[in-house]
Amino acid sequence: MIDGLDVAVEHGSLLSILGPSGCGKSTLLNMINGLDDVTSGRIVLNGHTVSARSRSAVRIGVVFQEPRLLPWRTVRDNVRLPLDELDVPRAEADRRVRHYLDLVGLGEFGDYFPLRLSGGMQQRVALARGLAIEPDLLLADEPFSALDEITARKLRQEFTDIWRATGRTILFVTHNIREAVFLSTRMLVVTARPCTTHLDIAIDVPYPRVPEDDRLFEIEKQVTRDFIRMEEGASADRRPEGAAV
Amino acid sequence: MPHEHGSHHRDGAAPVVPVAGETDLVAPERRSWRGVWLRALSLLSLLLVWLVASLFFSPTVLPGPVQVVAAMVGNLGEPETYFHLWTTVYRVVAGMLIAVAAGLVIGLVMGLSKFGEEFLDSWVLVAFTVPSVVYGILAILWFGLNDVAAIVAIGVTAVPAVAINMWQGVKAIDLSLVRMGRAFHFSRGSILRKLVVPQVIPFLLAALRYALGLAWKIATVVELIGLSSGVGYQLGYWFGLFNMTQVLAWTILFTIVLLLIEFVILKPTEYWLTRWRPSVQN
Numbered sequence: 041m042i043d044g045l046d047v048a049v050e051h052g053s054l055l056s057i058l059g060p061s062g063c064g065k066s067t068l069l070n071m072i073n074g075l076d077d078v079t080s081g082r083i084v085l086n087g088h089t090v091s092a093r094s095r096s097a098v099r100i101g102v103v104f105q106e107p108r109l110l111p112w113r114t115v116r117d118n119v120r121l122p123l124d125e126l127d128v129p130r131a132e133a134d135r136r137v138r139h140y141l142d143l144v145g146l147g148e149f150g151d152y153f154p155l156r157l158s159g160g161m162q163q164r165v166a167l168a169r170g171l172a173i174e175p176d177l178l179l180a181d182e183p184f185s186a187l188d189e190i191t192a193r194k195l196r197q198e199f200t201d202i203w204r205a206t207g208r209t210i211l212f213v214t215h216n217i218r219e220a221v222f223l224s225t226r227m228l229v230v231t232a233r234p235c236t237t238h239l240d241i242a243i244d245v246p247y248p249r250v251p252e253d254d255r256l257f258e259i260e261k262q263v264t265r266d267f268i269r270m271e272e273g274a275s276a277d278r279r280p281e282g283a284a285v
Numbered sequence: 286m287p288h289e290h291g292s293h294h295r296d297g298a299a300p301v302v303p304v305a306g307e308t309d310l311v312a313p314e315r316r317s318w319r320g321v322w323l324r325a326l327s328l329l330s331l332l333l334v335w336l337v338a339s340l341f342f343s344p345t346v347l348p349g350p351v352q353v354v355a356a357m358v359g360n361l362g363e364p365e366t367y368f369h370l371w372t373t374v375y376r377v378v379a380g381m382l383i384a385v386a387a388g389l390v391i392g393l394v395m396g397l398s399k400f401g402e403e404f405l406d407s408w409v410l411v412a413f414t415v416p417s418v419v420y421g422i423l424a425i426l427w428f429g430l431n432d433v434a435a436i437v438a439i440g441v442t443a444v445p446a447v448a449i450n451m452w453q454g455v456k457a458i459d460l461s462l463v464r465m466g467r468a469f470h471f472s473r474g475s476i477l478r479k480l481v482v483p484q485v486i487p488f489l490l491a492a493l494r495y496a497l498g499l500a501w502k503i504a505t506v507v508e509l510i511g512l513s514s515g516v517g518y519q520l521g522y523w524f525g526l527f528n529m530t531q532v533l534a535w536t537i538l539f540t541i542v543l544l545l546i547e548f549v550i551l552k553p554t555e556y557w558l559t560r561w562r563p564s565v566q567n
Contacts, residue, residue: 073468101469108465112483112561121479122469145304152310153561161305173469198302 049177049211054203056212056220058263059230060271065213069179072211073100099126101175103183107162109154109169115141116150119169126173140168143202160191167199171206180212184219193251196222200247217267221260222251229263231270238270239263348530356534370542373508373515376432377500380439384496387440388447389489395448396455409452413445417499421507435507435515442503443496450495454488490555497551501543 049055059065070076072083101122109118116137123133141147144164154162163183170178184192184199200223203210214220220227221243229239241263245255332350339349360366391409394401417438424438458481466476508517516539523531 074470075467102465104461104465104468106461108461110462110480110483112559122471125469125471125475143302145302147304149305155561155563156310158310161310164305179468201302 053225054210056224056227058220060232098176101170101178103170103180105182107166136172140172144168178210353533356530376435379436383440384443388444391448392451395452409445417442417503425511430511439500446496447492450492454485
């Protein structure tokens with residue numbers, strides 16, 4: 041499904057991968073996370089090759105499209121869940137849970153159960169959970185696409201602030217052009233079937249950014265134009281050759 | 286963003302994002318005394334209907350509530366009463382243990398494996414349909430007039446109910462949580478223990494309550510048919526003497542014991558285990 045995709049993520053960067061639905065973005069994330077195997081090519085993280093068999097030495101945190109919190113555990117225990125799995129000592133785990141809940145602005149809500157929180161708050165808990173394992177790489181799989189636009193907009197702003205505060209490396213998958221432009225230091229536009237890099241754009245707009253920034257808007261327009269041309273080209277390619285005769 | 290919350294978390298981070306407030310919360314469940322009043326009122330109206338009805342019949346057909354409660358209080362003064370109550374409760378609990386253990390295994394097998402489901406589902410449904418008196422008669426014929434017969438009959442009656450609930454419970458598991466666990470590289474044991482089992486617990490509780498309801502009924506029936514102790518035996522004894530007052534007195538006493546078990550053990554357990562769920566009714 042994925043073919044000829046060549047990606048390098050620099051340490052501390054926020055790289056977006058923008059692609060149409062069904063181009064295997066989730067498969068890519070699974071391969072990076074060592075859940076699916078690559079058929080050809082390889083994935084190298086910090087000098088270690090990743091496969092489904094050899095658990096990589098690189099620690100990876102994940103934020104999904106939905107919060108995927110355990111409703112029967114408090115916010116605090118949800119953030120702690122992956123820490124227990126990594127056998128992080130008790131005191132250190134306590135410290136991290138507190139630290140990352142404060143970081144996402146939910147320091148006062150540790151004792152709440154997730155279903156009492158709004159969707160945006162739940163997604164922030166999920167972000168705290170992904171960050172609490174202090175990952176070498178954070179994978180974000182369209183984390184704001186299920187939220188309403190106002191909440192999503194607020195969370196995007198917070199997301200870059202949190203990213204800059206923690207200095208983590210983030211790989212952000214999305215199908216929202218504006219979101220990718222607004223968030224990332226660099227963005228890749230990939231094509232569907234085969235999944236190859238179509239565009240590789242560095243976005244040199246300093247943080248903190250405002251969504252209304254003209255420079256971001258220009259990049260967005262340019263990417264949108266290109267994206268549409270690429271989509272039209274792809275559908276032209278798909279026409280069976282015999283039909284032209 | 287500077288914020289007051291940052292200062293009192295010495296180890297914590299100063300929030301780089303606006304701190305969330307109460308306004309972002311989903312409204313909590315409101316608990317009121319209204320429900321209690323309504324239930325009391327409902328009970329009171331039943332007593333009233335009973336009282337009025339009893340005026341039109343002779344006490345051998347329908348004795349009034351005062352008479353029945355007096356008989357019940359009189360029974361409570363006799364040690365034998367507690368022996369019979371305890372005997373029935375003991376049989377029910379023992380039978381339930383069998384039912385939960387067997388039903389859990391069968392239900393899990395049916396929920397987790399296609400083979401198990403296809404191999405077992407028709408049998409579970411047949412076992413569920415067979416009248417429980419049949420299990421009672423068979424158990425007495427095979428095991429004799431003793432506790433074992435009663436316990437086996439109760440167990441066998443309740444197994445399909447537990448199995449069916451667990452079967453549905455396993456099917457209702459939210460797999461996206463399991464995928465979350467895999468993405469964070471949880472061990473298989475942790476995925477089962479921390480992500481799967483807690484999701485099945487509400488179904489287990491429902492199964493338990495349903496099975497308990499069945500168990501009391503079959504217990505009294507088996508005692509009535511063939512045993513010489515327990516609430517069912519007492520009901521049969523007083524029925525033989527055409528003593529309607531005592532039959533009702535025992536029925537009410539036993540019902541009170543059941544309600545105590547429900548409200549002292551089951552309800553609080555359920556409330557504790559499902560306290561994370563916001564109420565649907567409000």
